[in-house]
Every structure is written in structure tokens, then in C-alpha cells.
Amino acid sequence: MHIPENYLSPSTCAVLGAAMVPVWKRASANVKREFSKKKMPLLGVGAAFSFLIMMFNLPLPGGTTGHAVGAALISILLGPYAASISVTIALAVQALFFGDGGILALGANAFNLAFIMPFTAHYIYKIMMGRGGNRRNYIAAFLAGYVSLNAAALFTAVELGIQPVLFKDASGMPLYNPYGLSISVPAMMIPHLLVAGVVEGIVTAGVYGYIRKVSGEGLNEGRGLKIRPLYVALIVMIILSPLGLLASGTAWGEWGADEIKSIVGFVPQGMEKGFNFKSSLPDYTVPGFSEHMGYILSGIIGVLIIVFLFMAISAALFIKREVKITDK
Known part of the structure; x- marks a missing residue:
């Protein structure tokens, strides 16, 4: 569900990026207020989980692929604002280091996966959860994952589908994504409603x-949450990550220029002449290593980058707090 570079116009990317600014600002303020130094590593674990789960590609109807995101789970456990920060960091690491999702499209991807998805999951879970015991909680968690992923898929489909309507060249040909709403919406929604959403829920x-x-009982709001088993789970996910290579085909709307040309017969001008960023480890490959080992190493590298980023964020945040307390 990552929107690649040049599938959206720069103005669309700018609008969606601007829409995320107040979300990120409020999320940052919420995390500063609600998260203690002891609890901060949970955001890093959440980001690492989201990064890794998105590496597990699934075969979807129509010969495409998709993946879970993890935003719903993080939202349920840590709250939607924390999930917004965690998933945004995961998306940024994917785009900058692995070429998964566009740099200019980062704001758009964050809008869909780090705003629409966690907040939809949060409210679905809150509405569904009652005093009906553990089974009710699991049903609420499943529905939060299922509905929120499909909500994110719908927004993605609409953003892609409006491009050929709004942005054309002098001859009337689409400049960016060539498929309109009549194709983008069913192409995105059918696989997510039937398969990807179910997997996200599970x-x-x-x-x-x-x-x-x-x-x-320490699960509530992170109190007493045991972090060591979460680290073990991340290690297991890294080891199993090559399973994501078993799904053949490209996710719908994430084709390269050559694939676009073979599908529609031409490369839209905006894609051909648009912004081009070369990541250091494109498609989770590591030079000198096999595809499977490269995938595992990419998982390790991605998690280490995320851990380092959250350590830096945590250090900066709590040094600032200590300075304020000293000043008082």
C-alpha cells in the first residue's frame, strides 16, 4: 500500500504532507506528556514491528501482493498518537533506506497508514470493546485491524484515482497514476476486503x-508491559522475514516504469521526468548477499536504525525535560 514516487502529483503530496503536520505536532505533544522515559522504548518496538510486518508480502487476488501494517495493534496498545509516531518512523526508514514508498509521497503514505489507520482502529476498538471478557476484546482487536486497513486502502485508492482526472498533459494523457477511480477503487478494495484486511485483523x-x-493485567496503557518478550518476537520476525519473498508479483499501484509501460503502453510524463531518489538498499537487497540473506540483513538494519532513532529522540526529550526542571 506504499505509494511510490511520482504516482501522485507534487501538489497532492504537498497537500497530504501539510495535513500531517498538525497530526505530527499533536502526536509529539501527546507522547511528551504521556510517555515516561521507561515507556519510550515501546514506541521503538512498535515502529520496528510495523517495519518488519510490512516486509511480509502476501499474494492477493488479481496476481498482486499486499501486507499487514501493524498500525491498529500499536494504536490499541499505546494509543493512536503513539501509533502515528511509530508508523511514520517506520515509513520514513523504508522510503529513505530501502526505496519502499516515495520520498515526496511520505506525507501521503503517513496520512493513510499513520493517521487514517491508527485513528480508525482506535475508535473501532473503543466502540466494540465492552465488559464482555477476553473474547470481546479479541473480536474488537480483529475488527479494528480489518476495518482500519481497508479504510487506509480506500483513501489510497482515491488519492491514486483522482490523478488522471486532475493532472493531464496537453494531449489529455495522465501525468501521474494512469488509472481513474473506476479502476483504482475496486483494484485496491477487493483484495484488501477479501484477504489483506483479514490478515491484518488476525x-x-x-x-x-x-x-x-x-x-x-499490566497491559493497560503500558503499565508493567514486559518488553523482553517483544524483543524476542522481533528477532523471530527478522528470521522469518524471507517468507515475504514467497509472494510473487508487484503490489497494485507500485509498479516500476518498465512495468507501467508494459501494462498501459506508455510511461506518464510525470513519472518519467519526476523526482528520482536512489536508496542505498533498494527492495531490501544487500550487495554481495543472496536475496534471502539480504532480506534478513535488511530487517536487522532497519530495526537498528529505528532503535537508534528512538534512543536519540528519547535522549533529546528527557534532557530537555531535565533542563526545564533544573531551571525551575
């Missing part, structure tokens, strides 16, 4: 159950 409910089991 992952959300399953991992929620695992964390609930290892953390007991």
Missing part, C-alpha cells in the same frame, strides 16, 4: 493475545 488479534498473555 495479526492484530493474535499479537494482542500474545502480549496480553505475557504482560497480564
Whole structure:
């Protein structure tokens, strides 16, 4: 569901990026207020989980692929603002280092996956969750994952589908994504409604159950949440990450220029002459290593970058707090 470079016009990217600024600002303020130094590593774990789960590609109807995101689970466990920060960091690392999602499209991808998805999941979970015991909680977690992923897919489909209507060259040909709403919406929604959303729901409910089991009553708002089992889970995910290579085909709307030309017969001008950024480890490959080992190493590198970023954020945040307290 990552929108690649040049599938959206620069103005569309700018609008969606601007829409995320107040979300990021409020999320940052919320994290500063609600998260203690001891609890901050949970945001890094959430970002690492989201990064890794998105490496597990699934075969979808129509010969395309998709993946879970993890935003719903993070939202349920840590709140939607924390999820927004965690998923945004995961998306930024994917785009900058692995070429998964566009640099200019980062704001758009964050809008869909780090805003629409976690907040939809949060409210679905809150509405569904009652005093009906554990089973009710698992059903609520499943529905939060299922509905929120499909909400994000719908927004993605609309953003892609309006491009050929709004942006054309002098001859009337689309400048960016060539498929309108009549194609983009069903192409995105059918696979996500039938397969990807179900997987997201299962992952959300399953991992929620695992964390609930290892953390007991301390699960609420991170109190007493045991972090060591979460690290073990991340290591297992890294080891198993090559399973994501088993799904053949390219995700719908994420084709390269050559694939676009073979599908529609031409490369839209905006794609051909648009912004081009070369990541250091494109498509999770590492020079000198096999595809499978490269995938594992990419998972390790991505998680280490995320851990380092959150350590730096945490250090800067709490040094600033200590300075304020000293000043008083």
C-alpha cells in the first residue's frame, strides 16, 4: 500500500504532507506528556514491528501482493498518537533506506497508514470493546485491524484515482497514476476486503493475545508491559522475514516504469521526468548477499536504525525535560 514516487502529483503530496503536520505536532505533544522515559522504548518496538510486518508480502487476488501494517495493534496498545509516531518512523526508514514508498509521497503514505489507520482502529476498538471478557476484546482487536486497513486502502485508492482526472498533459494523457477511480477503487478494495484486511485483523488479534498473555493485567496503557518478550518476537520476525519473498508479483499501484509501460503502453510524463531518489538498499537487497540473506540483513538494519532513532529522540526529550526542571 506504499505509494511510490511520482504516482501522485507534487501538489497532492504537498497537500497530504501539510495535513500531517498538525497530526505530527499533536502526536509529539501527546507522547511528551504521556510517555515516561521507561515507556519510550515501546514506541521503538512498535515502529520496528510495523517495519518488519510490512516486509511480509502476501499474494492477493488479481496476481498482486499486499501486507499487514501493524498500525491498529500499536494504536490499541499505546494509543493512536503513539501509533502515528511509530508508523511514520517506520515509513520514513523504508522510503529513505530501502526505496519502499516515495520520498515526496511520505506525507501521503503517513496520512493513510499513520493517521487514517491508527485513528480508525482506535475508535473501532473503543466502540466494540465492552465488559464482555477476553473474547470481546479479541473480536474488537480483529475488527479494528480489518476495518482500519481497508479504510487506509480506500483513501489510497482515491488519492491514486483522482490523478488522471486532475493532472493531464496537453494531449489529455495522465501525468501521474494512469488509472481513474473506476479502476483504482475496486483494484485496491477487493483484495484488501477479501484477504489483506483479514490478515491484518488476525495479526492484530493474535499479537494482542500474545502480549496480553505475557504482560497480564499490566497491559493497560503500558503499565508493567514486559518488553523482553517483544524483543524476542522481533528477532523471530527478522528470521522469518524471507517468507515475504514467497509472494510473487508487484503490489497494485507500485509498479516500476518498465512495468507501467508494459501494462498501459506508455510511461506518464510525470513519472518519467519526476523526482528520482536512489536508496542505498533498494527492495531490501544487500550487495554481495543472496536475496534471502539480504532480506534478513535488511530487517536487522532497519530495526537498528529505528532503535537508534528512538534512543536519540528519547535522549533529546528527557534532557530537555531535565533542563526545564533544573531551571525551575
